[in-house]
Amino acid sequence: MQQLRPTSVTYARPPEPGVARRAARGVRPATADDLEPLVAMLRAFHQDSSLRDVSLNEPKLRAFLRHAMTAPDHACFVYQAGSGAIDGVMIGFVTQHFFSLEKGAWDLVVYVRPERRGGIAAARLWSAFRDWAHRAGARTMSCGTTAGEAPERTRRFYTGLGMTEVGSIYLLALDHAR
Numbered sequence: 001m002q003q004l005r006p007t008s009v010t011y012a013r014p015p016e017p018g019v020a021r022r023a024a025r026g027v028r029p030a031t032a033d034d035l036e037p038l039v040a041m042l043r044a045f046h047q048d049s050s051l052r053d054v055s056l057n058e059p060k061l062r063a064f065l066r067h068a069m070t071a072p073d074h075a076c077f078v079y080q081a082g083s084g085a086i087d088g089v090m091i092g093f094v095t096q097h098f099f100s101l102e103k104g105a106w107d108l109v110v111y112v113r114p115e116r117r118g119g120i121a122a123a124r125l126w127s128a129f130r131d132w133a134h135r136a137g138a139r140t141m142s143c144g145t146t147a148g149e150a151p152e153r154t155r156r157f158y159t160g161l162g163m164t165e166v167g168s169i170y171l172l173a174l175d176h177a178r
Helices: 032-048 058-070 121-135 151-160
Strands: 026-029 074-080 086-096 103-112 138-142
Touching: 026 121, 032 058, 032 074, 032 086, 032 103, 058 074, 058 086, 074 121, 086 121, 103 121, 121 138
Parallel strands: 103 138
Antiparallel strands: 026 074, 074 086, 086 103
16 A cells, blocks of 8 residues: 655754754654654643543553554644644544545544644644645545534634534533443
8 A cells, every 4th residue: 555644744944054953843644753742732632622521541652643643544643833843733544434435534633732733833734734635646635623622613623624524523522420
């Protein structure tokens, strides 16, 4: 199967001798070196989301992140600040529609640090995911929110990028104590 991921972070030009190399700012595929910063970021996402009452299992999260970073049908992109800090993440996958041999792309999580929201990070992550999904052969791309955080702002964000609102998601907590 064709590898669909860009290869590495690039730098605008080589640093001058004796000058520390500054990380390129922008979107890049996540690497194993990003694992712990991503776990910390997704821990914050979990605490702020409508799913905060669902237990967080960090070993499972780490295994999932490793899978998303390496599986050809998944993508894990990070937005890296010029300082080298990870300010955002988007994870998603491509698979055949259940009723067709044609593929669709779905997001699993988009998260930008609260202090970095309102900038370009989310739009750049979305664009990188869209481009990856296109190269992976997806005919459609579906993005949504189940986190419950700022649904109206999320609606404006996605429709502003040309997406069409086609439905809603409803959440019900199931009591297993019954």
